[in-house]
Amino acid sequence: MKLNRRGFIGATAGATAALAAPMVRAASHGRPKVVVVGGGAGGATVARYLAKDSQGAIDVTLIEPTRTYYTCFFSNLYLGGLVDLNYIAHSYGTLAAEYGINVVHDWATGIDRDAKTVATAGGYSIPYDKLILSPGIDFVEGSVPGWDISAQNEMPHAYKAGSQTELLRAQIMAMPEGGTYAMVAPPNPYRCPPGPYERVSMVARILKQHNPTAKIIIADPKPKFSKMALFQDGWSRHYDGMIEWVGPDFGGDKVSVDPGAMTIDIDGEVTKVDVCNVIPAMKAGRICEMAGITDGNWAPVHARDLRSKMDDNIHVLGDSCAQGDMPKSGFSANSQAKVCANAVRGELTGSAVFPAKFSNTCWSSLDENDGVKVGATYEATDEKIAKVDGFISKTGEDAAMRQATYEESFGWYEGITSDMFG
Amino acid sequence: MMKAKLYILAALAALGWAAPAAAHDHGDPERGAAVFKACKSCHQVGEGAKNRVGPMLNGVFGRPAGAVEGYRYSAGMERERAGGLVWTWDTLDAYIENPKALVSKTRMNFRGIKDEQKRADLLAYLRLFSDNPADIPEAEPTDVSELPNLSPEVLALVGDPAYGEYLSSECTTCHQVDGSDEGIPSITGWPVEDFVVAMHAYKEKIRPHPVMQMMAGRLSNEEIAALAAYFNGL
Numbered sequence: 103m104k105l106n107r108r109g110f111i112g113a114t115a116g117a118t119a120a121l122a123a124p125m126v127r128a129a130s131h132g133r134p135k136v137v138v139v140g141g142g143a144g145g146a147t148v149a150r151y152l153a154k155d156s157q158g159a160i161d162v163t164l165i166e167p168t169r170t171y172y173t174c175f176f177s178n179l180y181l182g183g184l185v186d187l188n189y190i191a192h193s194y195g196t197l198a199a200e201y202g203i204n205v206v207h208d209w210a211t212g213i214d215r216d217a218k219t220v221a222t223a224g225g226y227s228i229p230y231d232k233l234i235l236s237p238g239i240d241f242v243e244g245s246v247p248g249w250d251i252s253a254q255n256e257m258p259h260a261y262k263a264g265s266q267t268e269l270l271r272a273q274i275m276a277m278p279e280g281g282t283y284a285m286v287a288p289p290n291p292y293r294c295p296p297g298p299y300e301r302v303s304m305v306a307r308i309l310k311q312h313n314p315t316a317k318i319i320i321a322d323p324k325p326k327f328s329k330m331a332l333f334q335d336g337w338s339r340h341y342d343g344m345i346e347w348v349g350p351d352f353g354g355d356k357v358s359v360d361p362g363a364m365t366i367d368i369d370g371e372v373t374k375v376d377v378c379n380v381i382p383a384m385k386a387g388r389i390c391e392m393a394g395i396t397d398g399n400w401a402p403v404h405a406r407d408l409r410s411k412m413d414d415n416i417h418v419l420g421d422s423c424a425q426g427d428m429p430k431s432g433f434s435a436n437s438q439a440k441v442c443a444n445a446v447r448g449e450l451t452g453s454a455v456f457p458a459k460f461s462n463t464c465w466s467s468l469d470e471n472d473g474v475k476v477g478a479t480y481e482a483t484d485e486k487i488a489k490v491d492g493f494i495s496k497t498g499e500d501a502a503m504r505q506a507t508y509e510e511s512f513g514w515y516e517g518i519t520s521d522m523f524g
Numbered sequence: 525m526m527k528a529k530l531y532i533l534a535a536l537a538a539l540g541w542a543a544p545a546a547a548h549d550h551g552d553p554e555r556g557a558a559v560f561k562a563c564k565s566c567h568q569v570g571e572g573a574k575n576r577v578g579p580m581l582n583g584v585f586g587r588p589a590g591a592v593e594g595y596r597y598s599a600g601m602e603r604e605r606a607g608g609l610v611w612t613w614d615t616l617d618a619y620i621e622n623p624k625a626l627v628s629k630t631r632m633n634f635r636g637i638k639d640e641q642k643r644a645d646l647l648a649y650l651r652l653f654s655d656n657p658a659d660i661p662e663a664e665p666t667d668v669s670e671l672p673n674l675s676p677e678v679l680a681l682v683g684d685p686a687y688g689e690y691l692s693s694e695c696t697t698c699h700q701v702d703g704s705d706e707g708i709p710s711i712t713g714w715p716v717e718d719f720v721v722a723m724h725a726y727k728e729k730i731r732p733h734p735v736m737q738m739m740a741g742r743l744s745n746e747e748i749a750a751l752a753a754y755f756n757g758l
Contacts, residue, residue, distance in 0.1 A: 290659035328660050331675030427666055429655040440693040456690045463735055476661045477735055479742050489657040493734035513707025517698040
């Protein structure tokens, strides 16, 4: 695998050299500097493509607090017992060792847009010519009355993968026989539209094996959700009678929780539960707000290069940006990262800039060997990234097709994580 | 037509010239709100919209024809519903252009809008009241798909591997550059011709795979040639 990658870099070197125009060097400090904040599907990908394609002409720094990154995508499959935690864990070693990226394990705590520096919790000030923010999501305070971040041990969100995911899994496994798992689903827009519902499928799967009389309640503020018909069909085929979805017609939008008492109040009806998975409303990773580039909860960007509408030297990728029609997904962030890398490299080194193309596909597992997917292509218009074409799995597909889709999702996981981490 | 322009841009871009935005005019919702005034005597849209002489229009994109609860449709519209008509940008455009041409005996007594731009504006306005693809990815498109329409001269172009390398980043989200093929097939080292034939088969929807049909569907012949040249060299 590694040998072939070297071959790949070798092969691309010639092609890039043939295209390269005279380099536009940064005025103050030799090689132009790009600082990337956040090492997920957007940040790791953009750092890797900038380093790989510029052949060392761009100095790339990646700021990411965690040394081991757990992907949010596929963390539901860990909850469902289909992969172990190690499967979704990744390190930044290859990005540092093989791509020459300066990986800084630290928190970005402030951005000085005039001086063009990023401050870190460790006390550093890192200068940039171009800053790329890909910090994922944070939660909107007060969106679920009774819940705040201090309650995340009693009522985990598990919407940033890692210790929260492990905690939620442990709580599910410790549920008493016939106990109740409740989920408070988030309002639009949020990370991974099918994510909460795939999670319910995976929780149902593990409960069916270990605790078949357990119940699942979903309180949902939305009348409709992604792949709704596919999920509901899957739930009735695999987990009949186990899952109760409470939409806004029945008070799913009027929810509060009491983490001390472990109760959930749905439109006045209070229920004692054993696990309460609260997924609050979301907003851009807080560093975007601190940089002053947000409008409301998200950071607006231009469609063609993901450049902030507030600052020409900042780009925002993935969940944090308001770009138009693309769902907030790892695939979207990865797709945006490549367009952004191409544009930023062109601006800094004079390399060719090709037209933006975007795509997304979201696979979801209903059960082992029962996979479904939804996908679309997008293009950049003057206003936004606009959806032009798409598809979705159908209910009633045969088992062989569902199994192929399930296996394909693992192939995608291997593909995108190689694309991110090298 | 627009695709042809894209080729030229791509060719120029390959020579180191940065491509500017391709022009788009797929309807302006603000102008569309003005066009909608003509519809208002029969149709409501927006928060609290109810059925009046005609059905309410919230969520019309992606909805089967004749499917608003509590509205009594004409036999003609019921028949179209049974026949599988779904309201998309294209079908709504045809309906608004000439209602009775698309749905015989519809009760919608409206002569239609001949002006293409006005229809686009109206649809852009109505699109605001349907699901957003960012929230529900399967929601109807908000933009019009431009299918490629190529001359033989373009077909004869030899693929540019540098452009192929850029385009390949869309493929490598799933297909690995090291040739791994678990769950997703390997696409490295294919003979150029086989690659081109396979991609066109997806593009023409002859080979059945929705992701590949979607990805290949918007690639121009030149882009396919570029990808074939690039992956052949891996």
